[in-house]
Amino acid sequence: MEPLYTPDGVEERWQRTWEEEGLYRAGAGARREETFVICVPPPNVTGSLHMGHALNGSIQDVLIRWHRMRGYDTLWQPGYDHAGIATQNVVEKQLAGEGTSRKELGRDAFVERVWRHLEETGRTIMSQFRRLGASFDYSRERFTMDDLYIEAVMRFFVHLWERGWIYRAERIVNWCPFHETAISDLEVEHVEMDDTLTYAHYPFADGSGHVTTATVRPATMLADVAVAVHPDDERYRDAVGREVVVPYVERVVPVIADERVEPQFGTGALKITPGHDPLDFEIGRDHGLPTITVIGPDGLMNEYAGDLAGKTQQEADEAILAWLKEHDQLEKREHYRHAVGTCERCHSRIEPLVSLQWWVAMEEPRKPALEALRARRVVYHPESQHQFAIRSLEEIPDWNISRQLWWGHQQPLWYCPNEHVTCAWPPPQACATCGSKELERDPDVLDTWFSSALWPFATLGWPEQTPALERYYPGDVNSTAREIIRLWENRMIWTGLEVMGDIPFHDVIIHSTILAADGRRMSKSLGTGVDPLDLIAKHGADATRYGLLKMSSTQDVRFAEGPLEEGRKLANKLWNVARLLLQNRVEPDARPRELEERWILARLDATRAELERAWSRFDFSHSVQSLYRLTFDDFCDWYAEAIKPRLREGDEDAAATALAALERLLALLHPVMPHVTEEIWSQFHDSRLIVSAWPEAEAASADDNAALQRVQEAAATFRRSGVLVELDGDEKRIFDAVVRPERAKVNGNAAAEIERLRREVARGERMLDNEKFVANAKPEVVEAERDKLARYRRELDALAG
RNA sequence: GGGCGGUUAGCUCAGUUGGGAGAGCACCAGCUCGACAAGCUGGGGGUCACUGGUUCGAGCCCAGUACCGCCCACCA
Numbered sequence: 001m002e003p004l005y006t007p008d009g010v011e012e013r014w015q016r017t018w019e020e021e022g023l024y025r026a027g028a029g030a031r032r033e034e035t036f037v038i039c040v041p042p043p044n045v046t047g048s049l050h051m052g053h054a055l056n057g058s059i060q061d062v063l064i065r066w067h068r069m070r071g072y073d074t075l076w077q078p079g080y081d082h083a084g085i086a087t088q089n090v091v092e093k094q095l096a097g098e099g100t101s102r103k104e105l106g107r108d109a110f111v112e113r114v115w116r117h118l119e120e121t122g123r124t125i126m127s128q129f130r131r132l133g134a135s136f137d138y139s140r141e142r143f144t145m146d147d148l149y150i151e152a153v154m155r156f157f158v159h160l161w162e163r164g165w166i167y168r169a170e171r172i173v174n175w176c177p178f179h180e181t182a183i184s185d186l187e188v189e190h191v192e193m194d195d196t197l198t199y200a201h202y203p204f205a206d207g208s209g210h211v212t213t214a215t216v217r218p219a220t221m222l223a224d225v226a227v228a229v230h231p232d233d234e235r236y237r238d239a240v241g242r243e244v245v246v247p248y249v250e251r252v253v254p255v256i257a258d259e260r261v262e263p264q265f266g267t268g269a270l271k272i273t274p275g276h277d278p279l280d281f282e283i284g285r286d287h288g289l290p291t292i293t294v295i296g297p298d299g300l301m302n303e304y305a306g307d308l309a310g311k312t313q314q315e316a317d318e319a320i321l322a323w324l325k326e327h328d329q330l331e332k333r334e335h336y337r338h339a340v341g342t343c344e345r346c347h348s349r350i351e352p353l354v355s356l357q358w359w360v361a362m363e364e365p366r367k368p369a370l371e372a373l374r375a376r377r378v379v380y381h382p383e384s385q386h387q388f389a390i391r392s393l394e395e396i397p398d399w400n401i402s403r404q405l406w407w408g409h410q411q412p413l414w415y416c417p418n419e420h421v422t423c424a425w426p427p428p429q430a431c432a433t434c435g436s437k438e439l440e441r442d443p444d445v446l447d448t449w450f451s452s453a454l455w456p457f458a459t460l461g462w463p464e465q466t467p468a469l470e471r472y473y474p475g476d477v478n479s480t481a482r483e484i485i486r487l488w489e490n491r492m493i494w495t496g497l498e499v500m501g502d503i504p505f506h507d508v509i510i511h512s513t514i515l516a517a518d519g520r521r522m523s524k525s526l527g528t529g530v531d532p533l534d535l536i537a538k539h540g541a542d543a544t545r546y547g548l549l550k551m552s553s554t555q556d557v558r559f560a561e562g563p564l565e566e567g568r569k570l571a572n573k574l575w576n577v578a579r580l581l582l583q584n585r586v587e588p589d590a591r592p593r594e595l596e597e598r599w600i601l602a603r604l605d606a607t608r609a610e611l612e613r614a615w616s617r618f619d620f621s622h623s624v625q626s627l628y629r630l631t632f633d634d635f636c637d638w639y640a641e642a643i644k645p646r647l648r649e650g651d652e653d654a655a656a657t658a659l660a661a662l663e664r665l666l667a668l669l670h671p672v673m674p675h676v677t678e679e680i681w682s683q684f685h686d687s688r689l690i691v692s693a694w695p696e697a698e699a700a701s702a703d704d705n706a707a708l709q710r711v712q713e714a715a716a717t718f719r720r721s722g723v724l725v726e727l728d729g730d731e732k733r734i735f736d737a738v739v740r741p742e743r744a745k746v747n748g749n750a751a752a753e754i755e756r757l758r759r760e761v762a763r764g765e766r767m768l769d770n771e772k773f774v775a776n777a778k779p780e781v782v783e784a785e786r787d788k789l790a791r792y793r794r795e796l797d798a799l800a801g
Numbered sequence: 802g803g804g805c806g807g808u809u810a811g812c813u814c815a816g817u818u819g820g821g822a823g824a825g826c827a828c829c830a831g832c833u834c835g836a837c838a839a840g841c842u843g844g845g846g847g848u849c850a851c852u853g854g855u856u857c858g859a860g861c862c863c864a865g866u867a868c869c870g871c872c873c874a875c876c877a
Binding site for chain 2: 001003004005172185190197213214215216217220260261262264265266269270271272273277278279280281282338339341352384385387388391392482483485513515517519520521550551553555556557558559560561562563565566568569571572573575576577578579580581582583621622625628629636637640641644645647648719720740743744745760763764767770771772773774775776777778781782784785788
């Protein structure tokens with residue numbers, strides 16, 4: 001063994017070995033009936049490992065490896081999401097680069113092209129996860145576009161249809177003019193943009209003056225059907241009920257009153273354009289106004305735009321502005337900064353568009369999920385996110401599930417010439433209503449999240465009642481980032497309750513976001529991303545896992561390399577103490593004989609308890625800190641130093657107990673740092689640590705702990721002041737072994753130490769003289785103060801006397 | 802505009818029910834001891850964002866202010 005631990009080669013070797021020996025497989029090493037199941041948030045099939053994956057992978061792997069060692073039948077389910085709009089976007093961009101487009105290719109050729117693209121560059125993340133040491137059951141990899149998975153999606157759709165929860169409605173939706181598809185509210189990204197607010201006169205039809213409205217999109221005036229004001233707005237009291245003339249198109253429309261108009265904004269008069277604005281759509285609907293559409297799905301002015309048909313919106317804006325100027329109806333234009341909806345994939349400006357879409361009515365399906373959250377059968381961590389998840393379900397809108405895309409699950413809906421709709425799977429032979437055989441399938445595909453919502457049970461074989469589904473559903477934990485609570489987590493809960501009759505997991509971990517060092521989000525487009533694979537290459541997978549876990553918490557954290565270096569130091573320290581202890585090849589023996597042996601076994605057990613407590617609460621940051629302290633302070637600095645003289649004398653008991661203690665230390669560290677621990681383990685075991693037993697709880701003696709604490713305090717006093725506190729027996733022996741007073745060059749300062757103790761004594765006396773403190777503080781707090789005062793007085797006497 | 806979180810050492814962050822202000826890194830000084838200089842020992846460094854309140858006692862509880870971040874949102 002070399003003195004410097006280098007993870008290169010070692011880590012890859014174990015990753016191969018574990019997988020080849022089947023130790024990653026579901027159920028490997030199981031010694032009990034209970035299962036422990038996590039399904040990974042399926043990454044995009046075209047994606048590559050980023051910091052979020054690496055952090056989340058580390059968290060999940062700690063839980064999986066810990067439970068595997070505890071003997072559970074574990075399954076960590078891997079797989080990929082087809083990521084409809086994202087993947088289609090990538091391929092469309094390629095086509096654009098080749099001077100062609102999906103429309104030129106046609107649907108079948110395009111989908112073929114996507115598959116080819118995935119064969120070349122898809123499905124790479126799972127191998128990157130392997131390099132992190134993630135112990136997925138890779139043999140069970142699933143993809144949302146696998147034939148069996150498609151089957152599940154279709155069957156689930158039909159199930160919802162039969163429940164009567166799927167309906168078609170014409171509504172205003174978020175339309176992406178680049179992808180030419182509707183997207184859900186959750187896929188819209190609001191971005192602050194500079195804009196211009198145009199104030200235009202709408203003359204009264206009777207020629208007596210005008211009302212002024214403000215808009216950022218003059219082109220939409222062509223579709224105006226009213227002007228609305230707030231009912232309590234004094235300025236427009238007389239205007240309500242009269243008629244105005246819309247500029248350019250010179251259409252006569254009413255002035256109406258509606259409470260949803262904000263009197264403070266602009267002029268307080270709002271032009272109503274139901275075809276192109278969500279608020280206007282609602283107001284128009286409630287007032288029985290018609291809907292006019294002048295912008296088409298391609299973002300250009302359509303045939304209802306009269307002489308502006310075929311123009312871009314910008315051209316239409318300019319034409320209308322020119323008209324307003326010419327007719328002296330342009331009041332002013334002013335700079336205006338506001339949030340504009342954009343497509344989160346292509347960043348095109350969202351076009352609110354009235355269109356016919358399919359929806360899932362959420363009123364019924366959300367109920368059991370809400371109940372499960374309220375009853376805390378499913379709990380989000382931290383608590384604030386649990387409350388958020390509940391609020392999200394309380395306010396959940398109906399779900400627009402159809403997307404006008406080609407890459408995805410085509411809806412199992414067919415239309416006959418008589419306009420009947422048939423929903424069926426497998427594909428029907430005839431219309432369910434009229435029996436017509438002329439069926440045409442709905443071209444739309446489903447929202448990507450529709451298939452993701454089925455992940456916990458579809459990956460196990462649903463709708464078939466497979467043995468895997470029987471055994472591994474429901475699962476236990478799900479771990480993810482904040483932003484997909486609504487998109488994914490809540491949906492898995494209601495779909496699980498709906499078709500499986502049970503929740504998919506009982507705990508949801510919402511982990512921190514790792515920000516770039518400057519506090520901005522890590523993102524490819526900003527160039528602020530840090531590649532986890534680079535970190536692994538530099539520090540090793542163990543150190544990277546350690547560092548990321550250290551950075552995990554409930555709040556966002558700025559990325560720093562310090563914690564990873566800490567992890568590397570820990571691996572190296574462990575490696576070296578193992579070198580020391582493995583010099584004496586004896587059988588490990590866990591029967592402690594001496595004080596320091598009883599003490600280190602007690603410390604190991606205390607850390608075991610701390611880890612169990614922390615991991616049960618999904619607190620990983622503190623757990624790795626416990627491991628660091630245990631290894632450096634307790635194991636190396638005290639225990640290893642204390643037994644060195646005995647090892648030198650050839651004390652076989654000391655060597656045997658030391659190896660037993662090392663075994664436990666390796667076991668405790670394994671879930672966090674699997675590679676270095678397995679490598680050391682293999683030096684004195686034929687078995688594999690990954691499937692070895694997690695240490696059992698042991699009884700510990702408080703006296704041993706107190707004795708060691710006396711030695712540690714004596715050491716601190718000696719090092720600070722040069723004063724030797726009297727000790728005897730084992731305490732003296734350990735003190736001599738660790739501190740080596742005969743060789744120590746103590747730069748102690750007794751005078752300063754005496755001064756320090758005097759201050760402490762004075763402080764203690766002040767507190768205990770304070771009657772209100774003694775009367776009001778908890779008895780144990782007062783008692784602790786008395787103890788401390790007594791100790792400081794004792795030490796002061798020893799030094800000064 | 803609404804909701805949530807943050808502000809503690811030069812940096813990244815802990816601080817569990819109110820009672821000694823901490824860790825790692827960085828910095829300074831001293832140490833080659835039977836594994837480890839990627840080591841060991843010691844040290845310097847803080848108005849716990851600000852203002853007010855409750856309390857014998859506040860980093861922690863309450864009210865407010867400032868700044869930062871995230872999520873949500875139909876002020877045209």
